[in-house]
Every structure is written in C-alpha cells, then in structure tokens.
Amino acid sequence: xxxxxxxxxxxxxxxxxxxxxxxxxxxxxxxxxxxxxxxxxxxxxxxxxxxxxxxxxxxxxxxxxxxxxxxxxxxxxxxxxxxxxxxxxxxxxxxxxxxxxxxxxxxxxxxxxxxxxxxxxxxxxxxxxxxxxxxxxxxxxxxxxxxxxxxxxxxxxxxxxxxxxxx
Ligand SMILES: [Fe+2]
Ligand SMILES: [Fe+2]
Numbered sequence: 182x183x184x185x186x187x188x189x190x191x192x193x194x195x196x197x198x199x200x201x202x203x204x205x206x207x208x209x210x211x212x213x214x215x216x217x218x219x220x221x222x223x224x225x226x227x228x229x230x231x232x233x234x235x236x237x238x239x240x241x242x243x244x245x246x247x248x249x250x251x252x253x254x255x256x257x258x259x260x261x262x263x264x265x266x267x268x269x270x271x272x273x274x275x276x277x278x279x280x281x282x283x284x285x286x287x288x289x290x291x292x293x294x295x296x297x298x299x300x301x302x303x304x305x306x307x308x309x310x311x312x313x314x315x316x317x318x319x320x321x322x323x324x325x326x327x328x329x330x331x332x333x334x335x336x337x338x339x340x341x342x343x344x345x346x347x348x
C-alpha cells in the first residue's frame with residue numbers, strides 16, 4: 182500500500198485523507214500521554230499532560246462528529262510523521278535517567294506533537310472553509326485553539342521552571 186489508502190483526486194479527497202491522518206495521530210497521542218504523565222516529576226507538567234489527555238479524548242470525539250457530518254466512516258490512516266515524533270518521545274523516556282532532564286525532554290517532545298497537530302488542524306480548517314463546510318471548520322477550530330493553548334502552556338512551563346531545573 183502506498184502513502185494514501187485510496188487515490189486522492191480532489192480537495193474533498195485530500196480533506197478526508199487529512200482527517201484520517203489526524204484521527205490516527207490523536208489515537209496514538211491518547212496512548213502516549215498517560216505514560217508521559219506517569220513519568221513526569223514536575224507536578225505542573227504532570228497535570229498539563231493529564232489535562233491534555235482529557236482534551237485529546239474530546240478531540241477524537243470532535244473528529245468523529247466531523248466524519249459523521251461528511252457521511253464518512255471514522256477511520257484512521259497511518260500517520261508516519263506522528264509515529265516518528267512519538268518514537269522519539271519513547272526514546273527520550275527510555276534514555277534519560279535524570280528526572281529533571283527527563284521532564285525537559287518530554288516537554289520538548291510534547292511540543293513537537295502539538296506543533297504537528299497545529300499544522301494539521303490549521304490545514305483542515307482552511308480546507309473545510311474552501312470546500313464550503315463552515316460547520317466542519319468551526320468544530321476543527323475548537324481543537325486548533327486547544328492545541329495552541331497547550332503549546333503556549335508548555336512554553337510557559339519550559340521557560341518558567343522546567344528548563345532551569347534541568348540545567
Ligand atoms: Fe490533539
Ligand atoms: Fe494536542
């Protein structure tokens with residue numbers, strides 16, 4: 182099987198493919214965040230991971246609503262980019278012994294995840310609007326705002342305490 186599960190001929194097809202990509206990615210994130218929360222030592226970082234786990238589950242539900250609005254089955258396609266980002270996060274978690282450095286490493290891995298999600302949801306919102314699906318764009322924008330807010334919060338934690346303690 183190639184990169185795409187079925188031929189992409191139109192922007193509608195590309196929109197649907199991108200939805201499936203992020204649907205898969207969100208499922209992988211739901212699996213990874215509990216491990217990251219468990220390994221985090223800083224209480225604020227731990228609670229940021231836990232909070233975003235709850236949000237991410239809601240984001241999966243939002244995607245299912247969008248699939249439904251499109252009369253499409255909610256299905257993922259393997260997202261090699263997210264698999265790679267999460268593989269790196271796993272390496273960080275198994276390779277770093279110092280707890281404060283581990284916190285800094287997991288935080289930076291989490292920001293890589295958020296940045297990927299921000300590009301994907303930004304694209305999805307733009308595609309939905311272009312395709313005249315303001316209804317879908319609105320739902321996807323809610324998630325985009327959560328991802329941006331999570332990234333902002335993580336930056337605040339990194340600059341506020343996590344990196345200083347790791348140094
Ligand atoms: Fe997400
Ligand atoms: Fe996220």
